[in-house]
Amino acid sequence: MSAVASPQTTPTRVGSPAGRVTQANVLRSEWTKLWSLRSTRWSLLASFIAMAGLGPLVAAVQMSRWNQLHPHDRATYDAINTAVGGYHLAQLAIGVLGVLVITGEYSTGMIRSSMMAVPRRLPVLWAKLLVFAVVTFVLMLIASLISFFAVQAIVTQHHVQHGIGDPGALRTVIGAALFLTVLGAMCVGLGGILRNTAGGIATFVGLLFVLPGISAILPSSVNDSISPYLPLNAATTVASHSFDNSHHLAVWAGFALFCGYTVLAVAGAAVSLRRRDA
């Protein structure tokens, strides 16, 4: 860099007269922000590999040990559940990334630049949610489809495969992507409420994975009545081909409830963003 850069700031009138803040412009900005961080790219790649690869891996192991499996396990083997099993791993990466989408801006101070550029603030939240949701859904759907067809090809050797047209198959494959997408949105909301990476991730893990554990140590009558309404149990109905009905709501009812929780988290983030100092 030159020592004393002469301040050539001839006011070249930049920015077309139309250069004002619009939701579409903010969306473009958030798209750039999402993809210009190495951590985001790695997290998305990791969740893609998990979603696409874990199912086939598990299926291959199971097929190789097919004859040692318990007859009951063989009789109830669900190759569709195996195919979407990657979400168990992907949900962690997507959830953490969702939290980071917002808390990463607070921890680095970037939020101040974002809020100065878009002082009405909420367009930033909507743009972050939309960009992250679309990216997550597209990537997870592709990964889920890859896993589905790979798993079915693998399990054909023992004739337990399903076609994508079988009852519930397509719903489960798309459902896994839907679940991960809404989970990501919920974590964006949590990040917006807490503004702190560690706090956001702890809350996400607590709500989804710790609550069921606490519920399980309660008297079973209590557990049975609470359990279907816990976020993760409600959410994963849509991403499961077959499940134990006693602990789950109906497929779309469960998913709708999870969407409701997510709306609460996002609303909390919106209020916090509007009210609190940046």
Place this chain on the structure above:
Amino acid sequence: MLRCPGVDNLNMIEIDHVTKRYGEKVAVDDLTFTVKPGIVTGFLGPNGAGKSTTMRVILGLDRPTAGSATVNGKPYSELPAPLHDVGALLEARAIHTGRSAYNHLVAMAQTHGIGRSRVQEVIELVGLSEVARKRAGGFSLGMGQRLGIAAAMLGDPATLILDEPANGLDPEGILWIRNLLKGLAAEGRTVFLSSHLMAEMAQTAEHLVVIGRGRLIADTTVAEIVAQASQNAAVIVRTPQAGELRDVLVGDGVTVKSAEREVLEVHGLTSAEVGAAAAAHQIVLHELIPQNASLEEAFMGLTGGAVEYHAGALDPQLVDSIPEAA
């Protein structure tokens, strides 16, 4: 540059009875002043005086507890294209450390539909071309300041708000900032610049707003402060006829002190006047030294009572002598 002539509060920043409390702590206390268009206004005050808070209120980052701040007649949050109206450099970093300088600027530009050619322009303006594709997290303080200035210049704003832009810069960087600010002012932009260094201000600012403990202390010009400072300036005279000279000089508005034998400290007269008086009375002078009070001293005089944090080792007598902030 003028986009909508006829609007009289164009490029003007108005602070109207702004108070900002963080819990119990009052950071800004009923502050009112106006940053006039087209000149460089210095915003001066000791550390912790509330300069940064005031700037954050202007930029819509903090909501004032009471009062209002407007830019071009509107609250910042209601500007349809704020980056075209105001460019800001905050004291605290406002850049994601994992993103390259180029991508940071692109993301900022996109919010306003500003093209990539302008991004390239501001990168060249601040001299970051060689490192623009590197992660901002690895930038030195100086490079970070340059990137902050680049972001402020993206929308080619008529008003710039810069919080301690020279902070942490090496002499080369300070010189660069100073030249940049002079250039910006020469183009007729409104510049509102904070600093805790009076000397830095004297180099660039025309008008001064001085605050201490969140309150307005002075709203004046640099020239006026310099004049005030020199009013209190002393003239040191060394003469073997100290007693005689004292009798000659003492009068209305003139005080003479003697720190040691044959040395007088004269207040209220210029060195020329002292010399003339001595000549008229045939008094021999060995030395005649005008003591110009520095701007720094003038600043200390202004804000002495409003310093938030005193060094622990201060002479207690000195602390006692500092008047409480009004």
